Amino acid sequence: MRVDLGNALDSVASPGVSRDALSRLDERVADAHERIETGRADDEHGYAALNLPETTDTDEIRSAVEPFADAETVLTVGIGGSALGAATLANGLDSDVDAYFLDNVDPEHVSALLDRLSLSDTAVNVVSRSGTTAETLANFLVVRDAMESANVDWTDRTFVTTGEEGNLRNLADRHDLPALDVPDGVPGRFSMLSTVGLACAAIQGHDIDAVLDGAHAEADRLAGSLFESPAYAYGAATYALDERGAGINAMMPYAESLETFAEWFAQLWAESLGKDGLGQTPVRALGATDQHSQLQLYRAGPSDKMVTFVRPTERADRSIPETDLPGLEYLGGGSLGSLLSAEFEATEASLAASGQPNVRLEIDRVDEYGLGELCYCLEAACVLAGELYSVETFVQPAVEWGKRAARGLLGGGNFEEADEVAEKSTLTVE
Amino acid sequence: MRVDLGNALDSVASPGVSRDALSRLDERVADAHERIETGRADDEHGYAALNLPETTDTDEIRSAVEPFADAETVLTVGIGGSALGAATLANGLDSDVDAYFLDNVDPEHVSALLDRLSLSDTAVNVVSRSGTTAETLANFLVVRDAMESANVDWTDRTFVTTGEEGNLRNLADRHDLPALDVPDGVPGRFSMLSTVGLACAAIQGHDIDAVLDGAHAEADRLAGSLFESPAYAYGAATYALDERGAGINAMMPYAESLETFAEWFAQLWAESLGKDGLGQTPVRALGATDQHSQLQLYRAGPSDKMVTFVRPTERADRSIPETDLPGLEYLGGGSLGSLLSAEFEATEASLAASGQPNVRLEIDRVDEYGLGELCYCLEAACVLAGELYSVETFVQPAVEWGKRAARGLLGGGNFEEADEVAEKSTLTVE
Numbered sequence: 001m002r003v004d005l006g007n008a009l010d011s012v013a014s015p016g017v018s019r020d021a022l023s024r025l026d027e028r029v030a031d032a033h034e035r036i037e038t039g040r041a042d043d044e045h046g047y048a049a050l051n052l053p054e055t056t057d058t059d060e061i062r063s064a065v066e067p068f069a070d071a072e073t074v075l076t077v078g079i080g081g082s083a084l085g086a087a088t089l090a091n092g093l094d095s096d097v098d099a100y101f102l103d104n105v106d107p108e109h110v111s112a113l114l115d116r117l118s119l120s121d122t123a124v125n126v127v128s129r130s131g132t133t134a135e136t137l138a139n140f141l142v143v144r145d146a147m148e149s150a151n152v153d154w155t156d157r158t159f160v161t162t163g164e165e166g167n168l169r170n171l172a173d174r175h176d177l178p179a180l181d182v183p184d185g186v187p188g189r190f191s192m193l194s195t196v197g198l199a200c201a202a203i204q205g206h207d208i209d210a211v212l213d214g215a216h217a218e219a220d221r222l223a224g225s226l227f228e229s230p231a232y233a234y235g236a237a238t239y240a241l242d243e244r245g246a247g248i249n250a251m252m253p254y255a256e257s258l259e260t261f262a263e264w265f266a267q268l269w270a271e272s273l274g275k276d277g278l279g280q281t282p283v284r285a286l287g288a289t290d291q292h293s294q295l296q297l298y299r300a301g302p303s304d305k306m307v308t309f310v311r312p313t314e315r316a317d318r319s320i321p322e323t324d325l326p327g328l329e330y331l332g333g334g335s336l337g338s339l340l341s342a343e344f345e346a347t348e349a350s351l352a353a354s355g356q357p358n359v360r361l362e363i364d365r366v367d368e369y370g371l372g373e374l375c376y377c378l379e380a381a382c383v384l385a386g387e388l389y390s391v392e393t394f395v396q397p398a399v400e401w402g403k404r405a406a407r408g409l410l411g412g413g414n415f416e417e418a419d420e421v422a423e424k425s426t427l428t429v430e
Numbered sequence: 431m432r433v434d435l436g437n438a439l440d441s442v443a444s445p446g447v448s449r450d451a452l453s454r455l456d457e458r459v460a461d462a463h464e465r466i467e468t469g470r471a472d473d474e475h476g477y478a479a480l481n482l483p484e485t486t487d488t489d490e491i492r493s494a495v496e497p498f499a500d501a502e503t504v505l506t507v508g509i510g511g512s513a514l515g516a517a518t519l520a521n522g523l524d525s526d527v528d529a530y531f532l533d534n535v536d537p538e539h540v541s542a543l544l545d546r547l548s549l550s551d552t553a554v555n556v557v558s559r560s561g562t563t564a565e566t567l568a569n570f571l572v573v574r575d576a577m578e579s580a581n582v583d584w585t586d587r588t589f590v591t592t593g594e595e596g597n598l599r600n601l602a603d604r605h606d607l608p609a610l611d612v613p614d615g616v617p618g619r620f621s622m623l624s625t626v627g628l629a630c631a632a633i634q635g636h637d638i639d640a641v642l643d644g645a646h647a648e649a650d651r652l653a654g655s656l657f658e659s660p661a662y663a664y665g666a667a668t669y670a671l672d673e674r675g676a677g678i679n680a681m682m683p684y685a686e687s688l689e690t691f692a693e694w695f696a697q698l699w700a701e702s703l704g705k706d707g708l709g710q711t712p713v714r715a716l717g718a719t720d721q722h723s724q725l726q727l728y729r730a731g732p733s734d735k736m737v738t739f740v741r742p743t744e745r746a747d748r749s750i751p752e753t754d755l756p757g758l759e760y761l762g763g764g765s766l767g768s769l770l771s772a773e774f775e776a777t778e779a780s781l782a783a784s785g786q787p788n789v790r791l792e793i794d795r796v797d798e799y800g801l802g803e804l805c806y807c808l809e810a811a812c813v814l815a816g817e818l819y820s821v822e823t824f825v826q827p828a829v830e831w832g833k834r835a836a837r838g839l840l841g842g843g844n845f846e847e848a849d850e851v852a853e854k855s856t857l858t859v860e
Contacts, residue, residue, distance in 0.1 A: 006855035019857075047555070054739035080722025094542070097671050104719045105773070107748035107766035112524070135718060138750050138761050138769055145751045148553035188722075233859035247709050247734060248678065256539035267723035281678050281735060283728060288565060289534045292510025292618075293697035297704025297711060303776025304677060304838040305711065318537035320568050321575045326531045327596045327837060329843035331568050336537035339568055340841065341533070346835035364841075389570060398730035401783060402721060405776035410769065414759030421779040424829035425436035429656070 001218065001373045003230040004360040005237050008312065013357035014303060015244035017237065021227065023410065025388075030224040031237050032387035035382075046394030049362035050108045050380060052193035053216040053372075054425075055183065058208050061195055064159060064178045065203045065274070074203045075117065077143060078127030078196075079135045080271075081188020082161075084264040085197030085375075088126075089211065090373050091260035095204035101254045101277075102139045110139065123203055124158045127196055129182040131166025161195050187394050189268050192375055207368045214372025222380055234308075234359065237382030237389040240344045241357055242280050243307045248305035249280040254287035254344045255312055257366045262286070265378055272382050272393045286345040292296065293347075295347065299354045307351055307358040307361030312373065313343055431803045433660040433834065435792040437778065444733060445674035447559045447667065452656065455818075459666050460654040462817035466810075477823030478615030480810060482623035483646040483802075485613065488638050491625055494589060494608045495633045498518035498553035503585075504633045505547065507532045507573060508557030508626075509565045510701075511618020512591075514694040515627030515805075516557075519641065521657075522801050523692040525634035531575030532569045540569065544576045553633055554588045557626055559612040561596030564836065591625050619823050622805055623772045625636050637798045641652070644802025649743055650673055652810055664738075664789065668754065669818045671736045672710050678735035679710040680728065684717035684774045687796045692716070695808055702812050702823045717741075718773040725777065729784045737781055737788040741774055 011015030017025075039047025048055075067072070074097060076086050083103040090099035100113060124143060128136045147154040159178035162168035172179040180195040191197055193215050199207045223229045225237040238249060249269065251262045266282040273279035285294050287309070298307055317337035323329065331339070351358045361377070363370035384391030401417055408418025440446030469477025478485075498504070504527060506516050513533040520529035530543060554573055558566045577584040589608035592598035602609040609851050610625040621627055623645050628638045653659045656666040668679060679699065681692045696712040703709035717739070728737055747767035753759065761769070779787045791807070793800035816823030831847055838848025 005857040005859070009855060012855050037444065062706045075784055079719060084723070086619060093794070096635055097726055104574060104686055104716070105766045106684075106686040108746050111746065111748050132757060134761060134769065135773075137755070137758050138764075138766060141751050141753055141758075141762065142748060144767065150658055151563055171755065175725055190663040193622070214451045227742070228859065247563055247732060252534075256534055263723075270724045270727035270731070273730035274724075275731070277732055279727055281711075281713065281731065281841075283711065289509060289830060292565075293514070293693075294700045294704075295832065296826040296828045297700035297709055299831070300706065301700070301704035301709040302677060304760060315536075316538050316541065318541050318572060318730075321571050325601065327562055327569070328567050328571075328597060330840055332571065334840060336535045336540055336568060336572065339536045339836075340537070342836045342839040343832075346832040346847070347628065348838060349847070349854065350832035352854065353847070353850055360711050372690065396464075396726040398726045398784070399721060400464040402725065402773075402776040402780035403731070403780055406769075406772045409758070409772040409776060413790060417776070417779070417783070420783055421775045424779065424782065425439060425613075427435040427439060427444050429435070429529040429658065429660050430432040 001230055002362045005233060007352045008237050008306065008359050012352050014355045014356070015241055015246050017240040019242060021234070021240060025236055025240055026226050026398050028388060029226045029384065033222065033224045033232070033383055035387055036383055043185055045185045046187060046190065046303065048189035049187065050219065050383065052186065053212045053219050056194055056198065056212060056223045058198070061180065061198050061202050061208065064180050065199055067178060068203050070122065070399035071097060071203055072116055072121040073098045073100065074123045074125065074200050075100045076125045076127060076200050077136055077139045079133060080267060081191055082127035082196060083137065084267055085192025086200035088192065088261045088264040089197060089201045089206065089371060090204060090376065092257045092366055093206050093368065095202045095206065098381050099200055099204060103391060105135045105138055105184065110142060114143065118151045118153045119157065122157060124160060125199055126168060127161040129163045129188065131162050131168035133168040137167065145271060161199060176331055179347050186321045189271055190379055197376065208279065210368035211372040214369035215376035218376040218380065231281050231377045231380035232384050234361065234377065235384035236388065237359060238280060238306065239385045245304055246306040246357055247280055248283055250283040250285050250294070250305055250307045251291065252285035252287050253305055254340060255366055257311060259286055261374070268378060268382050271396050272386055273389060274393060275391050275398065278391055287342060287347065291343065292410045293367055298356055299351060303356065307356065308346065309348055309358060312363050312370065314365050391430045431659055432792040433805060434557045437662060437782045437788045438667050438671060438736065442785070445671055445676050445779060446787050447670040447674060451670060452666065454741060455632065455670055456656050456664055457465065458822055459656045459662050459814065462814055463652065463654045465817055466813055468765050473615055475615045475794055476617060476620065478851065479617065479620035480813065482616065483642045483649050483806065484622055486642060488628070488642065491610065491628050491632050491638065495629055497608060499632050501527060501553035501633055502517060502551040503528045503530065503547055504553045504555065504630050505532065506531045506555045506557060506630050507566055507569045509533045509563060509619055510697060512557035512566065512626060514697055515622025515820050516630035518622065518691045518694040518805065519627060519631045519636065519801060520634060522796055523636050523798065525636065527634045527839045529634060532573070535565045535568055540572060541543045544573065549577050549580045549587065550582045550585060555591060555629055556588065557591040559593045559618065561592050561598035567597065576645055578648065591629060619701055620809055640798035641802040645806035648803050648806040648810065661807045661810035662814050664807065665814035666818065667789060668710060675734055676736040676787055679708055680713040680715050680724070680735055680737045680836060682715040682717050682720060682737055683740040684770060685796050688740060689716055691804070698808060698812050702816055702828050703819060703821060705821050705828065708821060717777065721777055722774060726784060729781060732733035733786065735840065737786065738791065739774065739778055740791045742793050742800065744795050747754045
């Protein structure tokens with residue numbers, strides 16, 4: 001894949017970064033690369049995720065899901081990193097097997113989905129490393145109950161993806177369910193290339209080896225210079241732009257199939273780098289649609305943001321019929337793909353013309369290989385950025401307060417955080 | 431509906447706003463309200479949108495869509511404000527009639543959707559005020575062609591929503607298609623409560639009078655003080671928080687059915703206020719899911735953001751079966767709704783505990799009335815904020831550059847913007 005930083009340079013944009021500044025930053029990139037390589041060599045927590053293209057055993061995944069070869073639908077019960085990697089692949093790639101995700105505990109949504117599914121034709125994958133995630137376990141209990149009500153033997157239709165110990169592991173042991181291991185040292189948001197992200201894709205019939213091949217190609221390009229590694233080019237440029245005022249990073253793919261990828265990126269970026277008062281705020285956008293929604297702000301609002309464009313350079317096209325509608329003759333006889341390409345190039349240029357920094361990421365196609373490249377590239381970019389910010393990339397301590405408060409509110413123990421909920425300050429207008 | 435600013439006060443949050451500062455700001459709110467009322471009284475461009483609860487003729491809408499009473503699916507072909515209002519209602523409310531939207535020109539997505547639809551059972555609504563929007567017209571040409579290929583008489587299955595003149599109006603006249611008028615003085619992003627947003631809902635069998643009733647109730651609450659009007663309370667508070675450093679506004683509903691509402695809000699806020707170097711950047715989030723994705727950043731990242739929570743206080747619930755899974759007994763016997771409520775309150779409190787400003791918006795239910803209230807409230811809040819920022823709320827001049835460039839690239843005329851596309855600065859790493 002290709003990363004083009006041309007429109008992030010200070011000759012184009014403000015904030016922008018000079019070539020000299022990038023060269024100076026490259027010394028820190030070299031050091032960070034060394035740190036990352038050491039972490040990878042020692043399979044340290046987090047860094048181990050960058051080894052997944054080599055360490056993931058796709059045969060094991062295929063064999064675990066073999067009992068579900070007849071499934072017409074795969075339902076992943078998981079939240080955050082336990083769902084977004086699989087969802088990125090599922091929504092990025094076509095399949096005759098539909099994929100659904102229970103990644104929220106909205107009762108109306110859960111009921112509507114369960115009413116729609118033919119549970120006897122569904123494979124259910126319950127994903128939680130700890131086996132204690134409240135939302136996931138609650139949804140699992142509801143799904144299991146729905147299967148029993150539908151006279152479906154849930155033990156025939158369920159497998160788990162979890163750590164070596166915990167509730168889900170015990171459950172799998174007790175009921176002899178197929179179980180996949182969440183690998184050690186891989187935080188949820190970095191787990192797409194493991195059992196966590198690939199089991200759903202395997203059931204959908206996707207070539208999960210090709211996903212890893214694409215990732216492997218990017219891993220091979222990691223090097224001690226941002227000018228030699230697409231991942232580090234992106235990670236270093238975003239860090240430099242943030243330092244210069246671009247605290248917002250709008251991820252704007254020009255492909256509907258990459259809409260979930262933008263959500264996956266938002267988690268990766270926010271949860272890894274958002275700490276110690278640092279970190280860009282990721283914004284999810286979609287080309288060309290959001291030209292008619294967000295572009296006014298991106299061009300004419302505060303100069304506090306950068307836009308990351310992603311596009312495949314090849315895609316199946318569809319022609320636009322000729323037309324005699326006055327003023328629209330120029331569209332007729334063209335194609336939707338050409339129109340989308342023109343919109344992309346025009347939008348990119350329009351941001352440059354108004355001095356708003358932007359970066360272009362290109363893959364050949366939105367296919368297994370391309371998604372593997374793209375996601376690995378951004379994971380490595382994120383790890384590099386974490387080194388440059390000097391934050392603890394692989395933890396997320398700030399979410400614990402709310403988990404304890406929620407657990408206390410639900411009667412799951414005594415937590416002082418729950419008491420603070422009752423003390424809410426109010427100023428109500430109605 | 432209720433707006434609670436308690437967690438936006440400087441006694442809780444930083445940035446935060448003091449009660450005194452709100453009182454001082456209230457003098458400007460009174461002036462702005464007067465300006466808004468004058469604009470409404472004169473049906474001025476933009477301000478006229480706040481009169482839609484009174485001026486929209488729902489009988490006209492129902493009668494225009496009557497030929498499509500048998501439709502199993504309604505397909506809206508439109509982009510930006512021509513789609514998002516209708517999509518907010520369609521995705522917010524249950525219906526036996528499915529709604530789809532062609533709001534992008536991705537050829538793979540368009541082909542996949544058209545392959546899936548039974549076009550003879552579909553009502554197609556082509557929406558463009560000018561009748562020249564490239565994406566919409568290109569998609570219409572493709573849809574019409576697909577209907578002809580499927581031996582469906584497109585003139586039987588199509589209606590248009592457009593201005594008094596232009597291509598779509600001419601097309602409707604020539605082929606005797608049902609046509610709805612886009613009302614004068616109503617920019618796309620403010621058009622949900624007009625023909626533009628309500629035709630799709632009418633075909634889906636929703637009570638569009640109730641949508642307007644909810645909006646009307648909020649219109650009646652507009653008053654010369656932010657302490658008396660939920661809409662102005664929200665508009666003034668966001669403005670004050672932005673002035674104090676909260677340049678990002680994360681819209682985080684706790685209801686899956688409000689996911690598209692957050693996109694609608696993002697357009698309203700970005701395109702209306704994003705000008706002259708001003709305007710908050712809207713971020714779309716979803717509770718409880720994004721607690722596992724964005725919350726780490728919101729709590730521990732830069733203090734440059736506020737979170738807007740939206741929740742219905744009533745919803746259909748679903749119980750969680752009892753369980754003997756160790757450590758999860760506290761979940762069993764509860765309900766998904768209680769869990770979601772606890773997550774909401776815990777997350778809100780967790781942001782307050784770390785000093786991050788947040789605002790709570792509450793409606794009774796996600797139904798026609800509630801959506802009418804909510805969306806009108808935010809439209810009026812946006813108009814108020816525009817007055818406080820002193821920006822031209824109802825225009826979007828910054829998107830024109832890219833439109834001309836794209837048109838030039840596609841051979842639709844000579845535009846110097848298109849020449850700049852070829853001069854792109856590059857710094858490629860691959």
